[in-house]
Structures are given as structure tokens and as C-alpha cells.
Amino acid sequence: MQITASLVNELRQKTGVGMMQCKKALTETDGDMEKALELLRKQGAAVAAKRADKAAKEGRVYLIETAEKAAAFELTCETEPVSNNDDFVALAALATKAVETQAISSVEDLKNAVVDGVKINDRLQDVLVKIQENIDFRKFAEIKKVPNSVFGVYSHMKGKIGVITELAFEGSADEAALKQAAKDIAMQAAAFAPVALNDAAVPAETIEKEKEIAKAQIEASGKQTKPEFMQRQIDGRVAKVLKEIVLEDQEFFMSEKNPKKLSVKDYLQEVVAKQLGLTSLKVVNFIRFERGN
Numbered sequence: 312m313q314i315t316a317s318l319v320n321e322l323r324q325k326t327g328v329g330m331m332q333c334k335k336a337l338t339e340t341d342g343d344m345e346k347a348l349e350l351l352r353k354q355g356a357a358v359a360a361k362r363a364d365k366a367a368k369e370g371r372v373y374l375i376e377t378a379e380k381a382a383a384f385e386l387t388c389e390t391e392p393v394s395n396n397d398d399f400v401a402l403a404a405l406a407t408k409a410v411e412t413q414a415i416s417s418v419e420d421l422k423n424a425v426v427d428g429v430k431i432n433d434r435l436q437d438v439l440v441k442i443q444e445n446i447d448f449r450k451f452a453e454i455k456k457v458p459n460s461v462f463g464v465y466s467h468m469k470g471k472i473g474v475i476t477e478l479a480f481e482g483s484a485d486e487a488a489l490k491q492a493a494k495d496i497a498m499q500a501a502a503f504a505p506v507a508l509n510d511a512a513v514p515a516e517t518i519e520k521e522k523e524i525a526k527a528q529i530e531a532s533g534k535q536t537k538p539e540f541m542q543r544q545i546d547g548r549v550a551k552v553l554k555e556i557v558l559e560d561q562e563f564f565m566s567e568k569n570p571k572k573l574s575v576k577d578y579l580q581e582v583v584a585k586q587l588g589l590t591s592l593k594v595v596n597f598i599r600f601e602r603g604n
Contacts, residue, residue: 312342322347326437348433351440367445368603370394371470373403375410381462381475382410382453383598384421389444394470398438399446406431406448418451452598460595461486463493467501470602474500477596478579482589492583492592495565496558496575500599505558508597513557521549559594 314337322333322344332351340346370387371394386403393399409415409424409431422432439446454477456462463476474497480489507513525548529541536544554560559576563569569578575594584592 314338314342318342318344322351326351326440329441332440351437367447367449370446370449370602371403372466372473372600372602373407373470374464374466374473374475375407376462376464376475377411378456380453380455381464381477381598382415382451383473383475383600384410384418384448384452385450385473385600385602386446387449387603388442388446393442393444393446396442398441402431402434402438402446405429405434410453415451416453418448421448421451450600452600454596454598457595461489461493463490463495463497465494465497465501467498472501472599472601474498474600475598476500476594479591479593479595480584480589481591482584482587484587484589488587489592492579492587495563495568496579496594497597499561499564499575500558500597502564503555503561504599504601505561505597506556507558508594509559510553510557513553517556518549518553521552525549558597 314334318337319330319334322337323330325348326333333347336347336350337344340350367387367389369389369391370385372383372385375382384406386399386406388394388399405426406421406424409421409426412426413424415421415424422435424431435446435448454462454475456477457479459481460477460479463474463478465474467473476493476497478489478493478496506517522545525545526541528548529536529544554562554574560574562572563575563578566572569582573581579592579594584590
């Protein structure tokens with residue numbers, strides 16, 4: 312079958328792959344469009360397998376907010392310029408639309424989603440063939456909105472870090488002011504990288520590790536310590552670490568708004584809630600993604 316320019320262009324429009332690659336795929340499949348599409352996507356999978364050992368530490372974290380939910384996903388690549396590439400950006404936009412309009416709960420769900428007749432994973436394979444880098448969706452998380460709550464969304468350094476916070480409140484207040492407070496806490500999380508919302512949410516293995524570190528530090532000091540005092544010192548050191556890694560216990564970092572150096576939890580309740588005339592205001596959930604981590 313003759314491989315015409317219009318046939319090549321049609322395949323290019325469907326995949327975004329270069330003209331020469333499209334022509335080659337059509338030639339190898341005797342002009343069968345569906346087989347050519349399948350061949351190009353198999354080539355995309357081959358690219359992914361070949362470059363799987365290449366570090367994909369660049370890319371962007373994308374944040375989505377709707378009336379019912381907020382979500383984040385990370386799309387990675389090997390080099391920073393690719394994250395600004397039109398095909399990479401278009402792939403992210405397609406994924407964003409899927410998250411906005413469909414029930415997505417995992418990276419697999421996202422890849423299998425179909426938007427405007429296009430499967431996300433098929434478009435990913437097209438982009439792999441065209442760009443020839445290790446590109447993939449690495450992480451996904453979602454928060455479903457609870458009653459009387461607002462989201463705060465903050466993207467740092469063009470998607471290097473992305474944070475979503477959810478504040479729950481009792482009472483009535485200006486939504487813009489509430490969302491600003493939520494964004495302030497999102498900026499806090501971006502800057503100080505908490506690992507948990509509160510003490511109860513800190514992984515048990517993290518606490519055990521900190522106890523081991525504290526014990527080793529005390530023993531290394533060379534001071535003789537009674538067992539009961541040793542445990543008290545360990546507990547004190549672990550409590551100090553928890554204040555640094557637990558979001559609601561961290562000192563709220565905006566000194567001009569927090570001259571009393573209150574914790575995030577106390578700042579929201581004692582300062583922001585009072586200013587807005589609310590009975591209560593607290594953080595109930597957050598997502599923090601950092602590119603490459």
C-alpha cells in the first residue's frame with residue numbers, strides 16, 4: 312500500500328510522534344493505521360524499559376482542586392528542559408482533566424483513564440517514543456472534601472514541591488480569608504517538610520528510629536545515667552524531634568503574623584479563628600509531594 316503524506320500526517324496528529332517515525336511505522340504495517348498505532352506504543356514501552364535505570368528526578372508536581380476534592384500527581388522525566396516540552400505539558404494537562412472529571416485513586420487508575428477518547432497510558436507511550444526519555448507518573452494522592460472545610464493549594468518553584476492542605480472550621484467566615492489561611496499552612500508544609508499531621512499519625516518505625524538515635528547520642532556523651540533518667544532524656548529528645556516533623560506542632564513560620572511563636576495548631580485556633588469569628592479552625596489533612604523524592 313502506498314504511504315501517502317496525508318496518512319503519515321494523520322498518524323502524527325494522533326500520536327504527536329515525528330513524521331519520519333510515523334512513516335516508518337506505517338511502512339512496517341503496510342499502511343494499517345491501527346497496527347501502526349500499536350507498533351508505536353510498543354516502541355514507547357520499549358523506550359520505557361530501556362531507560363528504566365535512568366534517574367528521572369526532574370518533572371513537576373501537579374495540583375488539582377474541585378468543589379469535591381483536591382489531588383496531586385507527579386509526572387517525572389530525566390532532564391529539566393523536558394518538563395517544559397509541549398508534549399510533556401499536554402500529557403500533564405490530559406491527566407489533570409482525568410483527575411478533575413473521574414474517580415481516580417491511584418497511579419494505575421490515572422494511567423488507565425480515558426479522556427476525550429484517548430487513554431492516558433497510550434499518550435504516555437507516544438510521548439516516550441517522541442522524547443526518548445524515562446517519563447512516568449510516579450505518585451498520586453487525593454483528599455475528599457469534608458463538610459465545612461477549605462483547601463489550600465501551593466506550588467513551589469514551578470512544581471518542584473506541591474502541597475494541599477485542608478482546614479476544617481466551625482462557624483461562618485469569609486471563604487477568601489479561610490483559603491488564604493489554608494494556603495499559608497500549605498506554604499509552611501512546603502518549607503518545613505512535615506511527615507505527619509499529628510503525633511498519632513507519625514509512623515511507629517519513625518518513632519523507634521528516633522528513640523535509637525537519642526539513646527546513642529546520650530551514650531556517646533560518656534555521662535553515666537540511671538535507667539529511669541535515660542528513658543526520660545530519650546522521651547524528651549524524641550518529643551523535640553516530633554515538634555519539628557509534625558505539622559500541627561511546628562512553629563508557624565510567618566513571624567509577622569505569629570509574633571508569639573505559636574504552633575500551627577495554636578496559631579489557627581488562637582489567632583486566625585478569633586480574627587474570623589470562628590468557634591474552631593484546624594488542619595485535618597494534607598498532601599506534600601516533592602519532585603524526585
